[in-house]
Each structure stands twice: as C-alpha cells, then as structure tokens.
Amino acid sequence: MKKIVVALGGNAIQAKDNSAAAQQEAVSKTTKVIAQMIENGDQVAITHGNGPQVGNLLLQQYQDSSKSNPAMPLDTISAMTQGSIGYWMQKALDDQLHHDHFPSQAVTLITQTIVDANDPAFENPTKPIGPFYNFNEMQKQKIYHPDYVYKQDAGRGYRQVVASPEPQEIVNAPIIKHLLEQDFVPIAAGGGGIPVIVRDNHLQGVSGVIDKDYSATKLAEDIEADQLVILTTVDNAYLNYNQNNQKAIGKVKVDELREYLDQGHFAAGSMKPKIEAAIEFVEKTGNSAIITSLKNADELDTGVGTIVYN
Numbered sequence: 530m531k532k533i534v535v536a537l538g539g540n541a542i543q544a545k546d547n548s549a550a551a552q553q554e555a556v557s558k559t560t561k562v563i564a565q566m567i568e569n570g571d572q573v574a575i576t577h578g579n580g581p582q583v584g585n586l587l588l589q590q591y592q593d594s595s596k597s598n599p600a601m602p603l604d605t606i607s608a609m610t611q612g613s614i615g616y617w618m619q620k621a622l623d624d625q626l627h628h629d630h631f632p633s634q635a636v637t638l639i640t641q642t643i644v645d646a647n648d649p650a651f652e653n654p655t656k657p658i659g660p661f662y663n664f665n666e667m668q669k670q671k672i673y674h675p676d677y678v679y680k681q682d683a684g685r686g687y688r689q690v691v692a693s694p695e696p697q698e699i700v701n702a703p704i705i706k707h708l709l710e711q712d713f714v715p716i717a718a719g720g721g722g723i724p725v726i727v728r729d730n731h732l733q734g735v736s737g738v739i740d741k742d743y744s745a746t747k748l749a750e751d752i753e754a755d756q757l758v759i760l761t762t763v764d765n766a767y768l769n770y771n772q773n774n775q776k777a778i779g780k781v782k783v784d785e786l787r788e789y790l791d792q793g794h795f796a797a798g799s800m801k802p803k804i805e806a807a808i809e810f811v812e813k814t815g816n817s818a819i820i821t822s823l824k825n826a827d828e829l830d831t832g833v834g835t836i837v838y839n
C-alpha cells in the first residue's frame with residue numbers, strides 16, 4: 530500500500546463549458562482514476578488547482594455587486610472554489626468507491642496555507658487565472674478592470690495574473706494526515722490552499738492564488754507520502770516545448786531535471802512549478818514524483834509520463 534498525493538490541474542479538470550453540470554461531469558471522469566487507485570489499496574490525498582474557476586468566480590463578483598451585496602475578496606473566493614470543486618469530487622467519489630465508511634469516504638477540508646506577508650510575489654503577479662483572451666479581448670477587459678494585470682500563458686493566450694506567494698505551511702496538514710491514515714480520502718489544499726498570513730497570533734486571509742503544485746509538495750512532505758503524482762494536460766514535460774526539436778522527458782534523475790530547469794525549458798506559471806515541485810519532493814524525501822496527463826493516470830505503474838527519481 531502506497532500513500533500518494535495526487536495533484537490535479539485546474540485546466541486538467543476543465544470541462545467543455547463552464548456550467549456546473551459540465552464541470553461535474555469532467556471531475557467525475559477524473560476521479561474514476563483515483564477511485565481505481567484507492568480500490569487497488571493505495572491511500573490517496575487529492576489536491577487540485579482552481580485557476581480557471583477562481584478567475585471566473587472573481588469576474589462574476591462584479592456583476593450586480595452593490596454596497597449591500599458586495600463583491601467578495603480573493604481569499605474568500607478561493608474558499609468558495611475549494612467548496613465547489615470538493616463537492617463535485619466528493620459526490621463523484623462516493624458513487625465510484627465501494628466504501629466501508631458511511632455515508633462518505635471522501636471529505637473536503639477547507640484548507641489555509643500560511644504565506645509570508647513580505648513575499649515579493651505580492652509586488653509581481655504571475656499566477657494565471659480565469660479565461661484565456663486573445664489580444665483584442667484582453668484590451669477590452671482592461672477597460673472594465675483597469676487594475677487587473679494580464680500576461681501571456683504558455684503561448685495559449687492572455688490571462689489575468691495575480692500574486693502567487695510561496696506556501697510556507699499548510700495549516701491543516703495534521704488533520705489531512707489523520708484522515709488519510711483512517712482510510713478517508715481527503716480533498717485538501719485546493720487551489721494551493723487559501724493564502725493567509727500570521728498577524729498578532731491570528732490568521733488573516735490575503736489576496737493571491739498559491740500554486741497548487743508547490744502546496745502539493747508541502748502536503749506530500751507533511752503527510753509522509755511515498756509518491757507525488759501531478760496530473761495535467763500533457764503526457765510529459767518536454768525539452769524545447771512546442772518547437773521542431775521537442776522531446777518528451779521520460780524517466781529522469783533529479784539532478785538532470787534540475788539542469789533542464791536551469792536551461793529554461795519550462796514556462797513560468799505552467800510547467801515550471803510542476804518541475805520545481807517534483808524536484809523538491811524527490812530531493813527532500815528520496816521518493817519519486819510523476820508528471821503526466823490525466824489520460825495516462827490509470828497506467829502509472831507502466832512507466833508513463835515524466836518520472837523523477839533520486
């Protein structure tokens with residue numbers, strides 16, 4: 530039996546449209562693979578991205594907001610996405626698992642993640658959220674939201690970017706570990722966890738979206754996972770991505786992968802955080818990490834994807 534942290538990309542669970550029904554259907558396809566891992570005897574903690582969802586919800590805040598019904602701030606919106614995505618996952622897993630626990634084996638934990646109030650990320654937004662825009666659409670958005678920052682996201686279009694502070698501590702990690710060891714399926718640290726700072730011995734929510742890949746590593750270390758599995762849209766991490774000489778990275782030693790990272794092969798805000806997360810986990814624990822696509826997830830034991838080892 531292995532203890533595994535599975536990190537699901539917000540884009541990897543993105544549906545054909547943004548309706549609740551379509552997203553629920555997409556989540557349900559995704560959790561089938563995880564249910565299979567659990568049926569095979571592994572203990573799995575799930576964490577997930579929220580980039581598309583948190584950005585869409587942020588935009589919705591400005592429709593019909595008023596003094597008496599104000600737009601919610603980003604930390605609260607992060608919590609909302611943990612709730613909605615967790616709800617969809619719980620429902621799907623409860624249907625898919627032949628569980629001993631009744632009424633539910635899957636449990637969503639609203640998770641806070643401590644960040645440094647002085648993190649330079651607050652001055653330099655990098656985390657892409659919400660919809661993709663072409664150049665003209667992006668210019669139009671700027672008229673409505675002059676304070677928003679937009680950047681290219683890995684050549685796929687423009688997206689709003691927000692501060693993405695580094696996770697320092699997952700506040701609720703001991704509860705997540707306890708749940709996992711009691712054979713529950715924790716869905717936790719969604720969207721990297723709600724960013725909070727410590728002020729006068731209290732936690733205070735701040736505006737930003739933590740990269741779930743970095744939080745997944747922290748979580749995997751905290752709960753002493755045997756493996757970190759990062760499921761995304763691509764089968765592998767690639768050298769020279771999107772160029773004529775693109776080459777998939779298969780099984781790779783952590784030192785070699787660090788060289789590729791230093792050579793600049795992985796785009797910031799998309800593949801780079803996954804690579805850094807995998808490197809940190811492997812270096813700190815000596816265990817392996819896998820980066821691959823959702824569609825490969827039911828054959829992880831066959832050597833698919835980019836497998837990082839010590």
Ligand SMILES: Nc1ncnc2c1ncn2[C@@H]1O[C@H](COP(=O)(O)OP(=O)(O)O)[C@@H](O)[C@H]1O
Binds near residue numbers: 541
């Ligand atoms: N070197 C690379 N190898 C593979 N994918 C890359 C690379 N550099 C950038 N990418 C992009 O990273 C994307 C995956 O990151 P992202 O969209 O943030 O995933 P998720 O939402 O699943 O966390 C891929 O779809 C691809 O467009």
Ligand SMILES: NC(=O)OP(=O)(O)O
Binds near residue numbers: 539721738742
């Ligand atoms: N919070 C986060 O990392 O989301 P994505 O995986 O959707 O970018």
